[in-house]
Structures are given as C-alpha cells and as structure tokens.
Amino acid sequence: MNGIDSFMIIAIDGPSGTGKSTVAKGVAQRLGYIYFDTGAMYRCFAYKTLLEKIEPTDEAGLRRLIEQFQFDIQTDPVGEKHYLVNGLDVTNKIRVQEISNLSSQISIYPFVRQAMVKIQRRFGQQRNAVFEGRDMGTVVFPDAELKIFLTARPQVRAERRYRELLLKFPDLANTVSEEQILREIEERDCKDSTRTVSPLRQAKEAILIDTSDCNADEVVQRILELHAHALQKKGRMKPAYRCVYWTVRTILKLFYRLRIYGISHFRPGSAIIAANHASFFDPPVISVSCPEEVHFLAREPLFRVPILGRVIRILNSHPVSRDASDAHTFRVLIQLLQEGKKVILFPEGSRTLDGGLQPLEKGLSFLVYKARCAILPVYVDGTFRAWKRGAPFPKLWGRIRCVFGSPIEWEEFEGLDKREAMERITQRTEQSILALKDWLEKGAQGEPP
Ligand code: DC
Numbered sequence: 001m002n003g004i005d006s007f008m009i010i011a012i013d014g015p016s017g018t019g020k021s022t023v024a025k026g027v028a029q030r031l032g033y034i035y036f037d038t039g040a041m042y043r044c045f046a047y048k049t050l051l052e053k054i055e056p057t058d059e060a061g062l063r064r065l066i067e068q069f070q071f072d073i074q075t076d077p078v079g080e081k082h083y084l085v086n087g088l089d090v091t092n093k094i095r096v097q098e099i100s101n102l103s104s105q106i107s108i109y110p111f112v113r114q115a116m117v118k119i120q121r122r123f124g125q126q127r128n129a130v131f132e133g134r135d136m137g138t139v140v141f142p143d144a145e146l147k148i149f150l151t152a153r154p155q156v157r158a159e160r161r162y163r164e165l166l167l168k169f170p171d172l173a174n175t176v177s178e179e180q181i182l183r184e185i186e187e188r189d190c191k192d193s194t195r196t197v198s199p200l201r202q203a204k205e206a207i208l209i210d211t212s213d214c215n216a217d218e219v220v221q222r223i224l225e226l227h228a229h230a231l232q233k234k235g236r237m238k239p240a241y242r243c244v245y246w247t248v249r250t251i252l253k254l255f256y257r258l259r260i261y262g263i264s265h266f267r268p269g270s271a272i273i274a275a276n277h278a279s280f281f282d283p284p285v286i287s288v289s290c291p292e293e294v295h296f297l298a299r300e301p302l303f304r305v306p307i308l309g310r311v312i313r314i315l316n317s318h319p320v321s322r323d324a325s326d327a328h329t330f331r332v333l334i335q336l337l338q339e340g341k342k343v344i345l346f347p348e349g350s351r352t353l354d355g356g357l358q359p360l361e362k363g364l365s366f367l368v369y370k371a372r373c374a375i376l377p378v379y380v381d382g383t384f385r386a387w388k389r390g391a392p393f394p395k396l397w398g399r400i401r402c403v404f405g406s407p408i409e410w411e412e413f414e415g416l417d418k419r420e421a422m423e424r425i426t427q428r429t430e431q432s433i434l435a436l437k438d439w440l441e442k443g444a445q446g447e448p449p
Contacts, residue, residue: 008033008128008234008268009143010227011136014150015189015200016100017157019211019219023150024132026220031130031227031267032374032409036123037081038133038140039103041116043094044071044085046103051085056105066115095168097176097184104188107134108195128268134192137203146230147206148223154189156212158182221447224264231266232291241293244314249288255397256386260289261440262404262448270337271374271407274364274429276357276437277346278384280308281394285380286344287315289402295336296344297329330367337371344378347429355384357437360430365422368410375429377405379436403436403448 012024028035048069054061072084082091106112120140137147162178192200211219252258275286283296295316303309303319320329336343347364381401387394408428413421435449
C-alpha cells in the first residue's frame with residue numbers, strides 16, 4: 001500500500017542528447033523507483049516495421065502492425081533492461097541511427113501513440129516511477145507530481161550522441177561524423193516538435209534544466225531536491241499539523257539554527273525513521289525536518305510537559321506506557337506502517353546519558369521484520385547540548401543538525417531466517433547512524449551516505 005494516496009511519477013521530457021536517459025536512470029536508482037524509457041518503445045515499434053518491411057508512410061500497414069505489436073521489458077541479473085518485441089530481444093538493435101530516424105517518423109501517428117500511452121499508463125499505476133520521453137508531462141501523465149524538461153545546446157547534444165555511439169559501435173568512427181549527427185538531431189527535433197499529435201514541448205508546470213554545462217550527477221542531485229519538495233506538496237499535511245510544523249520549524253531555525261541534510265533520500269511509502277536519541281527535542285526536530293507528515297511514539301510523561309505535550313500531540317505522536325515491549329505499541333506501529341506511513345523510532349530505547357550512541361534494542365529489527373518496510377537512518381546532532389537528560393529546562397539557543405541517510409531496503413534482508421535478519425537489521429541501522437555522525441563531523445561534504 002502506498003502512503004500518500006497514489007504512486008509518485010517523475011516525468012522527464014526533452015530532446016535527445018540532453019542526458020535524459022542517464023539522468024532518469026540515476027534518479028530512479030537513487031530513489032528505488034522503476035525507470036521507464038518510453039523512447040525505447042517507439043524504437044521497438046520502428047524496429048518491427050523494418051523487420052516486416054512496412055514503410056513509415058504506409059498508414060494501413062502500420063495500423064495492422066500495431067495490432068500485433070507485443071512489447072515487454074526484462075531486467076537481467078546485473079540490472080540492465082532488455083527490450084523484447086514479440087519475444088525477440090532487440091535491445092542493441094534499436095540504438096542505431098536508422099531506427100532513431102524511423103522512430104521519429106512512426107511516432108507521428110495518433111494510433112501508434114495511443115497504443116504506447118496505454119502501456120505507459122499501465123506501468124505508471126503499478127509503482128513509483130521515473131518516465132522519460134517527449135510527452136510524459138504534457139500527455140501521458142499530466143498529473144505527474146514532478147515534471148522536468150531537459151535542454152542543452154545542439155552542439156553539446158551532438159557531441160554527447162557521437163561519443164555514445166562510438167562507445168557502443170566503435171566501427172562507426174570512419175563513417176559517422178559529429179556534423180552529420182548534429183544535422184540529424186536538428187532534423188529530428190524539428191519533426192518531434194512540429195508534429196500535430198503530442199509534439200515535444202515543455203509542460204506548463206515543468207521545471208526547465210539546461211544540462212549543457214553540468215554533469216549528470218549535478219542534474220540528478222537537483223532533481224532529487226525538487227522531488228523532496230514535490231513530496232512535501234503531495235503529502236498535503238493536515239492544516240493543524242502544517243501550522244505546528246512551520247511554527248516549530250521556524251522557532252528551531254531561529255533559536256537553534258536548525259539545518260537539515262539529505263531530504264533527497266525521502267520517497268513515498270512506509271518506512272521507519274530510525275534515529276539516535278539524545279533529548280526530548282529529538283521527536284519534534286525530526287518531525288519538522290521531514291518533508292511530509294510522519295508519526296512517532298512518545299512516552300506518556302512527555303505529553304504532560306507544558307507546550308511540548310500539545311505540540312507533539314498535533315505532530316502525530318502516539319502515547320506509549322513505560323513498558324517498551326508493550327504488544328499494543330507494536331500493533332499501533334505495524335498498523336501505521338501497513339497504512340504506508342512513516343514512523344520515527346529511537347531504537348536505543350531511551351535517551352543517551354553522555355551524548356554517544358547506545359546499543360540498539362531489538363524492537364526496531366522486530367518491527368522491520370514484521371512490517372517488511374524500509375529504514376531511513378537519521379542522526380540528530382546538537383539536541384543533547386540543547387536539552388540533555390536530567391536538565392529541567394532546555395537552553396534557549398544552540399545549533400541543531402538533522403541528517404537523513406540512504407534508505408536501507410527491506411529486500412536486503414529478504415530470505416534470511418528471522419534471527420539472522422533481525423541481527424543484520426540492527427547492525428546495518430547502527431552502522432548507518434554512525435556513518436551519518438561521521439559524515440557530519442568530517443564537515444558535511446556532498447550528500448550524506
Ligand atoms: O528518446 P529517444 O531518442 O529514444 O526517442 C526516439 C524517438 O521516439 C524520438 O525521436 C521521438 C519518439 N518518441 C516520442 O515520440 N514520444 C516519446 N514519449 C518518446 C519518444
């Protein structure tokens with residue numbers, strides 16, 4: 001079940017040579033989304049026309065062919081995608097220039113596009129996904145939560161295509177020139193953007209990124225940040241939650257210079273946000289650092305602390321009794337996770353006495369094992385100094401930092417027996433939290449691990 005109503009779609013459009021495939025693959029990989037190259041579908045159909053000797057101008061022939069067209073994608077053990085046309089693997093055959101030109105010609109027909117769009121939408125209903133193509137944001141997924149339009153100077157695009165082509169087919173070095181590719185790119189751009197049905201164009205809400213002077217990693221990073229914001233919008237916080245969220249966030253920013261790192265690691269769906277526990281401040285700090293509504297458990301005494309008690313109630317906290325192994329607590333947590341929600345958990349069980357990470361208790365691994373959900377590791381720094389255990393009141397200022405790490409997927413533990421899985425879950429979570437601490441202490445360079 002998905003946490004936020006439906007699956008998240010990232011639509012990436014743009015002409016060829018703008019880095020669409022590399023970027024879309026990178027984004028999908030970082031988010032654990034499926035990646036769908038819609039150009040490959042048009043290429044597959046173009047290949048089929050070549051195989052059956054149907055001219056791209058023969059509309060009746062193409063109509064007949066589209067009826068018989070069967071398209072499938074298979075992923076091999078190293079994660080590479082294979083494209084199948086009526087059972088035949090055509091992955092390498094569809095990347096040649098002849099097919100590029102042919103696919104642009106056959107994609108002008110409304111009946112071809114309708115057949116493709118139907119397949120694309122069917123894939124989009126199944127999981128969080130990154131779709132790349134020409135009309136993803138305008139036609140196929142007009143409601144996509146995040147739309148990106150990539151561009152680059154034609155010369156840069158031709159250079160990229162040339163390098164890519166020689167890498168795949170070194171023999172072409174003597175027969176193909178960069179100028180020729182540039183001409184073909186310009187011709188194809190013209191065809192793709194002037195056709196009457198679903199022409200290549202930027203959707204109104206799409207964010208334009210010019211990739212001429214940046215590398216793929218930089219573009220991926222930018223899209224991940226935009227994705228985190230899109231998630232925030234899609235999450236639609238309840239009005240009271242939103243109000244407390246922004247108030248607490250502003251206070252923490254003003255008085256404690258709150259800094260948040262790694263929100264690009266967020267994606268829809270259930271997860272346990274597993275954090276070190278140093279202070280009463282931790283739950284509200286982590287809650288308002290997340291780009292969507294999250295839930296957490298809090299010991300009953302916390303609900304009696306003036307102001308904080310009310311604040312955490314609105315921020316989706318659920319009271320637990322002193323007994324941490326309470327079966328009722330587990331039921332509440334499992335239910336929240338099954339509903340696709342995210343839950344903050346402090347696997348150490350209690351607040352640290354000296355600021356260091358204590359051994360993790362079994363509760364976290366048991367829950368992950370039962371709910372089969374992902375873990376989002378978090379390290380919170382500065383809350384111990386701001387309000388340590390035993391201090392009756394918090395300090396009024398300080399510096400707090402909250403770092404989200406890469407998700408630990410349930411699939412890592414799938415197939416292990418219960419005891420082994422639980423041990424591995426605990427170990428991996430502890431290592432991840434410590435790696436985030438280390439990253440912060442070494443100067444917080446780049447993305448958190
Ligand atoms: O992205 P690509 O170069 O592999 O796409 C090949 C052709 O397919 C492109 O010239 C136009 C067509 N196409 C399309 O019309 N709509 C899409 N969504 C994707 C590709």
